[in-house]
Amino acid sequence: MQNLSLDIKGMTCASCVNRIEKALKKNSGVINASVNLATEKAQIEFDQSQLNPDQIIEIVSKVGYEATLPTTKPVDKEDEIQREMFKVILAAMLSFPLMLPMFTPVHLSAWTQLILAIPVQFILGARFYISGWKAIKAMSGNMELLVAIGTSAAFGLSLYLMSQDLSNHLYFESGSIIITLVLFGKYLEARAKQQTTKAIRSLEALQPSRARVIRNGSEVEIALTDIKKADVVIVRPGERIPVDGKVLNGSSEVDESLITGESLPVEKNLSDKVISGSINGHGLLQIEVTATGSETMLARIIRMVEDAQVKKAPIQRLVDKVSAYFVPIVLGIALVTILATGFITGDWEKAIIHGVAVLVIACPCALGLATPTSIMVGTGVAASAGILIKDAEALEVTHKVNMVVFDKTGTLTSGKPSVAHLSDEKLLPLLASIQSGSEHPLAHAVLSFAKDKNVSFSPARNVRAIVGQGVEATIDGVTYILGSKKILDGKNSSNAQTHEQKGETVSYLAKKDPFEVLGFITFHDTIKPDAQRAIDKLHALGIKSMMLSGDNQGSAEAVARSLGIDKVKAEVLPGDKASVIQELKKEGMTVAMVGDGINDAPALASADVGMAMSTGTDVAMHTSGITLMRGNPALIADAISISQKTYSKIQQNLFWAFIYNVIGIPLAALGYLSPMVAGAAMALSSVSVVTNSLLLKRWKPE
Structure with missing residues (x-):
């Protein structure tokens, strides 16, 4: 595939x-x-x-x-929009004299009206005939076909009246003014649609086209496309960082606000990661390139936002079903209007004009724009706030969330634990040996602690992870197990309860055969500064919270108590997290799962919507529907808020799109709307839908 x-x-x-x-x-x-x-x-x-x-x-x-195929460069449609505006002005200049007899005693001859109407009908209006003919060939219909048939009917009726020397009231102005209004509506729509893509274009503009690199010991400026991984890029104060990389030399503060939504500059020192498109502050940086082009974080963000804007929301399926039958139904209504009015009144001239009004006011354009324009603006403003929404379905589902489930480590806590207590310092060399090859945050804490204590050790052999429990390793011929309370399996009651109650994570060290507990080590992980605000914001929205953790019960409950989390489930194996999510869904909850690790991926996929911290693993981000660029849990409520606002706009737009036709078509059929008023209403319907969507740009995260 x-x-x-x-x-x-x-x-x-x-x-x-x-x-x-x-x-x-x-x-x-x-x-x-x-x-x-x-x-x-x-x-x-x-x-x-x-x-x-x-x-x-x-x-x-x-x-x-x-x-x-899409171009790699940002498409600026300003020239195309200017051409549309020129057509509108020309059509208006030719149509305006045709309207004079309606408001003044000026009377134009039939031939003058014909000469003015022809270029509007067949040159400026040629697009309607071309598109309409393509629709007929495809055995289908579209809005252009309705306009082409309607205005042609008015034009043809006028020619017939001329041929019968009945030139007192012709309808050339109806066709010309309708085409002018439709063109004007298209122009306004194009301008508004360009505004909806502003978020993408502002992201695309962040990456510079050239960069300075060190080649053969000297500094040279080259095109961004020529930069390779492991190149060293020089970024001076005030310049945009052109690539993803890590700091090799120098220190500075970097503005990442347009990418992560973080308003304050972020300090960058040796080995710190930097993101393409961010702005360097006061220091000179030498950066080793880790990603270029389409592999950079910025390029991935742009792709994610574009994909979200292209894909359809579930609510769009109803709209698609309706619009598939819309044009044939309108053509049928127009035909019935003409025949009924003609036979009942005997005035076939009036019958045709009523039919034209029906064709003109029936605009499926607004229906087609109602959902995607809202999603485009919604995902755009969310991206600028550091909330990346992968697809339209995630955006639509999020507004219904009533339970948010949190992983603890790295989500509510910093994910950078430190050693709090060691039962016997003689155990430290063993602990460091076992953890020497691990990338786990607890292993980093042990190794950092051992380094501070100047403890020497050699790596263990036959290291093997025990999923959800800990690790097994051999040192000097003896097999040891280091892990959670689960490794005790009821064989020893020593559980360091006082440390658990303080909220510390406890790991036990034991000999395997014969089984003997040697002691324990505890870790303390600080709660994120915005975690409390995140829970408070969710409660303010009427949303319940739950914490799901593999940590011990005491530590998990201590964190939950301090934050006011509603439910806690501790000592959960990674494979069981998804089962807990499924149980919540069976209870009728719409569940959002928030996590950052590989072990969270199954739960993120099982939830109605997964939310991943960008500070976590790529696996978690790929599995989730929403990525929070700052790793800030307070963004969760903001993600739900923008989803609610966007869904509300979709509902408003669909209401207006339907109501125009539900009210307008019967009025036109009964003769209460002239073709010109119908044309204006049709143009207004599309513009009002897009403009309403653009009001979402006023949304700001709290």
């Missing part, structure tokens, strides 16, 4: 989206296809043994749309 992203040109409404998706899914080689009207992109999963990208592009072309 392979993924392909395409840029699609020529879409005008939700019907276009359906047509492209339907054509793609007809092919057996396409596993899934999702097309987004607002971003003008398609995300396609396909079997590369049956199809290639060129063949997929050909499928899209056959149904009347232009598909291209």
Whole structure:
């Protein structure tokens, strides 16, 4: 299976989206296809043994749309928008004289009206005929087809009246003004849609195109594309850091706010990691490159936000089903309106005008934009606050969360434990030997403690992890076990309860055969400064909290008590965390799991929505639906807040999109709306939906 992203040109409404998706899914080689009207992109999963990208592009072309592979450079649509504005101005200049007889005693001859109307109808309005014809060939319909049929009917009726010497009231102005209003609506829509992609474009602009590197002992400036891993990059004060890397020399404070949302500069010293796109402060830095181009954190963030904006939210499926039948139903209503009005009143001129109004006001465009524009803005403002939302489904589900489950270490606590107590200092060489090859945070604490005490040791042999319990190792022919209370298995009652009650993590050291407990070591891990605020914010939203930890009961309960967490489940094996999540879901909870380690990945995947700390492992981030860039638990409530606001906007937009048609179509059919008023209402519906979505940009994290 392979993924392909395409840029699609020529879409005008939700019907276009359906047509492209339907054509793609007809092919057996396409596993899934999702097309987004607002971003003008398609995300396609396909079997590369049956199809290639060129063949997929050909499928899209056959149904009347232009598909291209996305460019690496940010696309600025300002020139295209300016051309749209020019067309609107020209159409308005030609249409304005046609309106004069409506407001003044000025009377234009029929031939003057025809000459003014032709360029608007067939040159500036050519796009409607082209798109409409493509829709007919594909046995489908779209908004452009409705406009083409409606304005052509008004134009044709006017020609008929001219031929009958009935030139007192022609309808050339109706067609011209409708086309002008629709073009104006498209222009406003394009401007508003450009604003929705502002977050992506601001991220893309963060990375400089060139950088200074040390080559053969001297400093040279080269293109960013020529930089390789392990190169040494020089970053001067005030410059943007061009790559991901670690500090080889120098110290500084770095502004990472546009990437992580962290408002305060972060101090960087020897071996500290730096992120591409962040701004160097007062110091000169030499940075060893660890990632370039598409591998950098910034590039991954951009991809994640783009993917979230392209993919559809579950609520969009209802909209797609409605819009698939929308155009044929509208054409049917227009035909019934013409026939009914004509036969009842005998005035076929009036009947055609009523039918034209029905065709013009029925705009599936607003339906197509209602959901994706909200998601685009919502994911964009979330990204600027340090909340990366992987897909639209995660964004939609998060608003329903009523239980947040926390892992303890690295999520609520700093994840950097230190030794608090050792029952017998003679055990320290053994402990250090056992932990010498481990990357576990507790191992780092033991080795750091041993270093401070100037204890010498040699690495243990036959080191073997015991999942969820500890580690087994051989030293000088003797096998030892170091781990949690579970290794005691009831064989010894020594459990250091007073240390557990203080909130310390206890590890026991024992000989394996015969089993004998030699002593214990305890660790203290500080609670994150924002952990209390995170729990308080969740409670303020009416959301319950639970802590899930492999740590001992006493330590887990001490942390939970200090933070006011509602439920605690301690001494849970990594494989059992997912089972706890499933039990909560069976109880009717919508569960968010927050974690940072590899052992949290199954639970993150099992939850309704997984939230990973970026300070944790890549596995946790890939498994989760939301990544918190600052590792700050207070962002959890903000993620739920932006999800609630975005979902609210989607509901508002769908209401307005439906209400325009529910009210407008009957009024047009009954003759209460002229075609010109219908055209204005249609243009307004799309603009109001996009503008309402843009109001999300006012959201700020607390």
